[in-house]
Amino acid sequence: MNSPSLEKLTEICRDVRADIVKMTAAAGSGHPGGSLSAVELMTVLYFKVMNHRPNQVDWPERDRFFLSKGHACPVVYSVMARAGYFPVEELITLRKCGTRLQGHPSCKALPGIEVSSGSLGQGLSIANGVALAAKLNKKDFRAYVLMGDGELQEGQIWEAMMTSAHYKLDNVCAIVDYNGLQIDGDVEAVMGIAPLAQKWRAFNWHTIEIDGHDLAQVLAAFEEAKATKGKPSVIIAKTIKGKGISFMENVAGWHGKAPNSEELQKALDELYGREN
Amino acid sequence: MSIKMLPTRDGYGNGLVELGATNPDVIVLDADLAKSTRSDWFANKYPDRFFDIGIAEQDMVGTAAGLALGGKIPFATTYAVFVAGRAWDQIRTTVCYSDLNVKIAGAHGGISAGGDGATHQSLEDIALMRVLPNMHVIVPCDAIEAKKATIAVAGIHGPCYLRFAREATPVFTAEEDFFAIGKANVLQNGSDVAVIACGPVVYEALLAHDQLKEMGISARIINMHTVKPLDEEVVLAAAQETGAIVTIEEAQVYGGLGGAVAELLVKNKPVPVEMMGVMDTFLECGTPEELAVKYGFTAKDIVAAVKRVLARK
Numbered sequence: 236m237n238s239p240s241l242e243k244l245t246e247i248c249r250d251v252r253a254d255i256v257k258m259t260a261a262a263g264s265g266h267p268g269g270s271l272s273a274v275e276l277m278t279v280l281y282f283k284v285m286n287h288r289p290n291q292v293d294w295p296e297r298d299r300f301f302l303s304k305g306h307a308c309p310v311v312y313s314v315m316a317r318a319g320y321f322p323v324e325e326l327i328t329l330r331k332c333g334t335r336l337q338g339h340p341s342c343k344a345l346p347g348i349e350v351s352s353g354s355l356g357q358g359l360s361i362a363n364g365v366a367l368a369a370k371l372n373k374k375d376f377r378a379y380v381l382m383g384d385g386e387l388q389e390g391q392i393w394e395a396m397m398t399s400a401h402y403k404l405d406n407v408c409a410i411v412d413y414n415g416l417q418i419d420g421d422v423e424a425v426m427g428i429a430p431l432a433q434k435w436r437a438f439n440w441h442t443i444e445i446d447g448h449d450l451a452q453v454l455a456a457f458e459e460a461k462a463t464k465g466k467p468s469v470i471i472a473k474t475i476k477g478k479g480i481s482f483m484e485n486v487a488g489w490h491g492k493a494p495n496s497e498e499l500q501k502a503l504d505e506l507y508g509r510e511n
Numbered sequence: 512m513s514i515k516m517l518p519t520r521d522g523y524g525n526g527l528v529e530l531g532a533t534n535p536d537v538i539v540l541d542a543d544l545a546k547s548t549r550s551d552w553f554a555n556k557y558p559d560r561f562f563d564i565g566i567a568e569q570d571m572v573g574t575a576a577g578l579a580l581g582g583k584i585p586f587a588t589t590y591a592v593f594v595a596g597r598a599w600d601q602i603r604t605t606v607c608y609s610d611l612n613v614k615i616a617g618a619h620g621g622i623s624a625g626g627d628g629a630t631h632q633s634l635e636d637i638a639l640m641r642v643l644p645n646m647h648v649i650v651p652c653d654a655i656e657a658k659k660a661t662i663a664v665a666g667i668h669g670p671c672y673l674r675f676a677r678e679a680t681p682v683f684t685a686e687e688d689f690f691a692i693g694k695a696n697v698l699q700n701g702s703d704v705a706v707i708a709c710g711p712v713v714y715e716a717l718l719a720h721d722q723l724k725e726m727g728i729s730a731r732i733i734n735m736h737t738v739k740p741l742d743e744e745v746v747l748a749a750a751q752e753t754g755a756i757v758t759i760e761e762a763q764v765y766g767g768l769g770g771a772v773a774e775l776l777v778k779n780k781p782v783p784v785e786m787m788g789v790m791d792t793f794l795e796c797g798t799p800e801e802l803a804v805k806y807g808f809t810a811k812d813i814v815a816a817v818k819r820v821l822a823r824k
Contacts, residue, residue: 242771278814279689280724293739295582296810319523322625323734336587341608342609343609343611349580350576350580350609350611351604351605351609352603352605353604354600354602354603354604355570355574356569357601357604357605359573360569360570360571360572360573360574360576360577360601361573361580361605362577363570363573363574363577363578364573364574364575364576364577364579364581364585365580365581366577366579367538367562367574367578367581368538368577368580368582369581371538371559371560372581372582378577380535384655390569391567391569391570391573391601393587394564394565394567394569394570395570395573395574397565397567397570398565398570398574399568401565402562448666471520486793497733
């Protein structure tokens, strides 16, 4: 795949945001908030960082991506479509009966999804397992896993954090979409996870803190993680839930609610300007 | 005549060791119970392919899922009650929904963890695993069959659950006996009634067969080591040819082998069925022998159930 410039990535991010609101609006349900917060993270990962072949999903040498916060599949579907895994036109089938784009991702339905997810807290363990297999087989591929901040309340994550460090899985890169909101409200009010970076460090992880909407910072963080040997890396990406759509930004209510047609038009106007 | 006694978990350990020699993709995981589950027999020989995940069953199952995605054949091992219960969602959503090639071994199943009491007696695992799409459920009857089952699951694709017992139980099958996943073994032919059993209690069914014979009752004894997929042909033939069925398993009476047999028969060949198992209750501590007597897992209990079912014919 050609490596796009940051300017080009900015354009892709805008199209991905439009996809997310269009898909969820057409479905009448879905999770726009935590998809919009991860747009830069996923776009940089799929267009700049991962070694993968959209036309050969079972390529054994590919880097693996696991969406632990499965509800954020709209952003992953959009990035996959725009990277060439399937036609962009198919995005509008999200959540429709018979679609390959299940409401939470199914690896049986859609080639290119590594594993089905949707029950929170499980992705890091899976990434550890595939990373162990890579080490055993002397393969160089890496395992990436995107987690939500609210998701970190699941105990299995902390079990898996120990495992990654214990087995020195430097081919694991965790990404925390730290948007600060979950369904019931502020993460810190529902069940606090701060101080987050200190916790990861205490679990023997190489910890990188960035602005998750700054493409250059995101790219640099992935490069730093890749260069870190002997321990796993986590990118704690400070983000804004609903980022890019003014009325969705920092509103927990947009976690799992689709825009209506008026809201969709308003969102697209914001992304592309009135003339669109 | 004395019979050799071994726990079925020993068969698991032996099976793993053989797989270690023949299949480099086999990986074994445990959750801090490697000595108890016999996975340490593999670990001692193949330390590079053994990973202790610590006391973290959910993480162990997830790690196994990742290993399977990486082309390995992982055996995630711990006590049945912990893996089938605590890690059920990981088994359901990650392993079974994705149809991953993960093998799950539950040790200390049934009443064999006697002295530990109800917390450690796994009585729900068969039902919990059987209800999952894509899952295979296998309950070997003795240490020899346990070894064969362990080796066999590595040879098929997809999620498999193997259940083993802690206590030494009679070794009554032979190395040369036929074993195939999904194919029941008819151990005794009979025409008045069929007893369908899984696990070490199959031996009690064989003892019951002899006692029934003395009473002039011809009992067919079926070792249904694979609870899922059920060997429907053998069950339907038994119903057709004997007209009365008794099921027995060291598990809750609801949802397990008895449930599977009853579901099949009620649709196809309704005949009287007596389902033996734990009667919707938690047990207590005691030796496995004491519990077997108190809660009805002996040959004498099977004979009584046969008489009940024959009275309903």
